[in-house]
Amino acid sequence: MCRFLAYRGEPVFMEDLVCAPCHSLIHQSLHAEEAKTGTNGDGFGVGWYAARPQPGLYRELRPAWSDENLRSICGQVRSGLFFAHVRAATGTATTRANCHPFAHGRWMFMHNGQVGGWPLVRRKVEQLIPDTLYDSRFGTTDSEAIFLAALADGLEEDPVGALARTLRRVKSMMDAAGVREALRFTAALTDGESVYAVRWACDAKPATLYYRETAEALLIVSEPLDRAQDGWVAVPRACALVARPGAALSVACMDAEMGRAAA
């Protein structure tokens, strides 16, 4: 289980959200409140869009709370669309390549959740990654594998549908392998313009997800950054947020998507 935030709006310094708030993401790296584990010290990452269509990435295997570079970069980079993530590993190694966000071309992805019985299905999930994308399999996490598999499942044309299709496939593999642990998938995704966020689990315990929308910005977080602020809305279970430029925020039903995927 991990903690993350996604921001889209007027360009701001990343530190305004990653470092400054009383319950900032850096604070959550030591003191998460709504996660199974309070400590998210198994690496971190920030990814931002600024001067290029592709995001910049700074990922490190140290804890976020003591990283001087993270503070300096967040204090310099102003971006209208960025992701930040602090990791609590669920079985895979603490390496840079296992830190979120993951990027591929214009796309960027981060995840908080778990593929139950990962060692039992890892190989099958990796087989969902086509040869053309296998070069981008740098680490060993379930998260990166799902991202690459979803790219093959049409992520670029139909982001929410593709995630639904991939999750459905992964769940089938878990069932076939006799896995009883849950598949839980709370994630955010972007192509540098639209932002998508999903809160789904095969059981009744999807990881938390909130958003706050103002005239200037949309913020999507694992936990509110500041309880004193109004306006935090919990994303309902099995829902996907879709934030396209120039369109109102919409909510899709993941189970319906998964039904479509099954049809």
Next chain:
Amino acid sequence: MCRFLAYRGEPVFMEDLVCAPCHSLIHQSLHAEEAKTGTNGDGFGVGWYAARPQPGLYRELRPAWSDENLRSICGQVRSGLFFAHVRAATGTATTRANCHPFAHGRWMFMHNGQVGGWPLVRRKVEQLIPDTLYDSRFGTTDSEAIFLAALADGLEEDPVGALARTLRRVKSMMDAAGVREALRFTAALTDGESVYAVRWACDAKPATLYYRETAEALLIVSEPLDRAQDGWVAVPRACALVARPGAALSVACMDAEMGRAAA
């Protein structure tokens, strides 16, 4: 604040104490119970005596809980005298050089505590380190500075007295600088044969310290490794344990030592 353990007795694999117990030091790195901070993720170290008069050291700036090397080394090294430490930094950087234990020749030292107002007195405390030892000032912690200063204060001849003298000096410097925060010093020290452990603070809140003595071994810890085991004794406030080879464990009064230092 940090967590540590010191072992002297029949040679055992370090993993028997560092990794295996239900509340092992590695477990305490994520879930300390008697410390101000539950997370001790700012690096770690092990130091052991085996084939040489000087200790071996493995210190790393990652958290202990995810370090594969630590587990492998602790699974291979059998020692009759070793220290292990997980760090929660109190203001100084997360670097290897700031990780405990610190070694100098045959001597090894580790600390859990804090010099209040360290930035205000750092320079003065460093001036206690003589030129001949200043080459061994590798990091920036209060702990390493006190160790080197105590070496100059006669640590090798009179370990507990030297620590008392150094603490007295440091406390005077803090007073002169108008520091109101406490000086707290819970530490362990060895020359590879005798083990010394101190629990002292200028206020009523010294960091915890326990020991357990059996026919085979003496174990000194920040927190008991297993609540189910009998025999854990809390070291009283302002006391020093002295464990010399072939002699019964004795307890000295630090305040008396500090009085002597003042005289």
Next chain:
Amino acid sequence: MCRFLAYRGEPVFMEDLVCAPCHSLIHQSLHAEEAKTGTNGDGFGVGWYAARPQPGLYRELRPAWSDENLRSICGQVRSGLFFAHVRAATGTATTRANCHPFAHGRWMFMHNGQVGGWPLVRRKVEQLIPDTLYDSRFGTTDSEAIFLAALADGLEEDPVGALARTLRRVKSMMDAAGVREALRFTAALTDGESVYAVRWACDAKPATLYYRETAEALLIVSEPLDRAQDGWVAVPRACALVARPGAALSVACMDAEMGRAAA
């Protein structure tokens, strides 16, 4: 291309070979003489047998030449069988999991060479790893994949034959993928008792390999540790050294092994 050494003989401190000689492995990490690249700064590792049937491992992604832990561990650990390796990456990331030696149960393996066109055949080579070993696929190197594939090819019963079989398979995959770069494989392998070393390439340029045998010890190295010493013998191209306890050192012909594998 990398540099390595393997030692079997009277227990010695690892530092006697890894740190002390004028052209020690640490020296080679900065100043290799017989390699394509003089710098081997993409991580390192030592693996040793001492108190357990399984080897201990210390692997790190920093350069060997500046690692204090490496010096301390090599100064403490006395072993009658150990491997040490400094890495020059050929395309895969600088992570601990990509550092040699690799261990599996009692077995330990290290490699200096290259699978030409690795991105084109990686997936196929990984498919040689059976499900039961896929959990041990921690990194992304060609070297680790070949080790795991060779375990499936019977490494534990017939080490040299299994390596020959696996190399033959990998070369076929390279041919099928139209790879024109060479397959070069200079490696060492042990189960904690016997030591095997191979120098093979599909072209005329296998990486160098030398050995020196005395009454007390067998030393196998990428480059002699000290030109002033007599007794270094270059392993001929396409040959495998086999050093079984209580038996004379023997040399096998890899091409004959590969012919057998083909038959």
Next chain:
Amino acid sequence: MCRFLAYRGEPVFMEDLVCAPCHSLIHQSLHAEEAKTGTNGDGFGVGWYAARPQPGLYRELRPAWSDENLRSICGQVRSGLFFAHVRAATGTATTRANCHPFAHGRWMFMHNGQVGGWPLVRRKVEQLIPDTLYDSRFGTTDSEAIFLAALADGLEEDPVGALARTLRRVKSMMDAAGVREALRFTAALTDGESVYAVRWACDAKPATLYYRETAEALLIVSEPLDRAQDGWVAVPRACALVARPGAALSVACMDAEMGRAAA
């Protein structure tokens, strides 16, 4: 000895100079040509001015040549004034705090050179740092100490003069300590507007320094980034370049400055 570059001019992506040229700074980290050591693998750093008066810093203890974050950050950050440095340590540890550039407020500094007999004079040089700046003594290098000492010597008002005064003091300390090794100081300094670069040594072997000035930019480097390009000028021995906004590039004589300091 190290390698560095300083850029001031039209904003460009840092990668255009740090990563892209045939003999880029990243290339120099493995293959420096005009340095005593060809490998500069003991950490690196970039510092840039963009959105704030203070520079951003990314410093890491790994080698530059394999750092994915460095490439990503240099591909995203566009700056009109930045420094980049690859380190070859001369005795002090490989830590982030020992990596250049060093920043203090608006000022940024990097160095290639050596204080001969550093362990003998370290303490005295550190005593040049006033109490108000001692909090910023994070590492153990001669370079950082000289920067902080020069700040106390008036760096912000008279940069070249202050460096001359500090170098003079340091040389006196070396003489008093009987040091026979040289003091060599090739460095760059900026306040975010003006750039100063110095090439000085107490003997005839100052580290190399070149510059290239065009209508759009000033580039100052340890080694030319591309031999095919015209316009590289070697900075003469004992000279300081001064590049103030809106003024022509000027060259000052360090020995004259040091004479003034002595007067």
